[in-house]
Amino acid sequence: MSVAHAAPRPLRAVLFDAFPIFDPRPIAAEAERLFPGRGAELMLVWRTRQFEYAWLRQLSGSYADFAVTTNDSLIYALRALGLTLDSAKRDALVDLYAHLRPWPDVRASLTALRAAGLRLAILSNLSPAMLQNGVGESNLSAFFEHVLSTDRIQRYKPDPAAYALGTDALGLPRDEILFAAFAGWDAAGAKRFGYPTYWINRTNAPLEELGVQPDRTGSDLAGLVAFATRHRS
Incomplete structure (x- = not known):
């Protein structure tokens, strides 16, 4: 277009x-591997909160960098969807953004x-x-x-x-x-x-x-x- x-x-x-x-597709692929059939759902909630947390923190004067907001929004997304991931696997998922x-x-x-x-x-x-x-x-x-x-x-x-x-x-x-x-x-x-x-x-x-x-x-x-x-x- x-x-x-x-x-x-x-x-x-x-x-x-x-x-x-x-x-960024490997991140979604890993989410699907961790939660078969629910990876896309996790990515949608995670990505939405990721940007919301970044902008809300900036607007409220409590800035945190993208790594922090990405981790925090993943914790929220897992909780919202009733999914469980230990801290090591959660850190590894967030770390994909650096690789x-x-x-x-x-x-x-x-x-x-x-x-x-x-x-x-x-x-x-x-x-x-x-x-x-x-x-x-x-x-x-x-x-x-x-x-x-x-x-x-x-x-x-x-x-x-x-x-x-x-x-x-x-x-x-x-x-x-x-x-x-x-x-x-x-x-x-x-x-x-x-x-x-x-x-x-x-x-x-x-x-x-x-x-x-x-x-x-x-x-x-x-x-x-x-x-x-x-x-x-």
């Missing part, structure tokens, strides 16, 4: 959320973007350790100038201050940075901040009703590469 607005100025960089790069691997199209796409002269960075709500482990263990460090966690300022996306970490690090105006979002809410937040935005909708999710739309939407990185290289400076 394409949505109607082209990037207004030539692009000089692409700023990725973590999940267009890293495949994710790239989607199959990532390395070739990053190579193409770099060859086109575009600067690359990551901006994610994941904790610094989760991001550094993922990038390092996947041998992707050479592609990215910056790997930015919003934990640096203790503000989660879609807070505008979180998106501003990208402009500050890259030293570019926001309309020269293409933001690559995985979640619809993140695409909306980035667009509202002022980034040209490409929504990599790998899960075929419906468009969020948040008053703004991404510039383009695609199911993988191929469309993003085409869009970014076409509009590069």
Whole structure:
């Protein structure tokens, strides 16, 4: 699906959320292995509370990083569904976020973007350790100038201050940075901040009703590469 607005100025960089790069499906697969037939149900409650806890803690002035909110929301989800998991297995499930691997199209796409002269960075709500482990263990460090966690300022996306970490690090105006979002809410937040935005909708999710739309939407990185290289400076 394409949505109607082209990037207004030539692009000089692409700023990725973590999940267009890293495949989170192994987490769901492990949840299903632990609780056959109930893994999807656990993931739905867990992921919903995960973001709610992150944003509620920020709003209430009791910020905790993504690792903490992920663990706390898993405890809640297990309790809500009447499921039991000992602390070691629960820690191992949460730790999968620190050991994710790239989607199959990532390395070739990053190579193409770099060859086109575009600067690359990551901006994610994941904790610094989760991001550094993922990038390092996947041998992707050479592609990215910056790997930015919003934990640096203790503000989660879609807070505008979180998106501003990208402009500050890259030293570019926001309309020269293409933001690559995985979640619809993140695409909306980035667009509202002022980034040209490409929504990599790998899960075929419906468009969020948040008053703004991404510039383009695609199911993988191929469309993003085409869009970014076409509009590069």
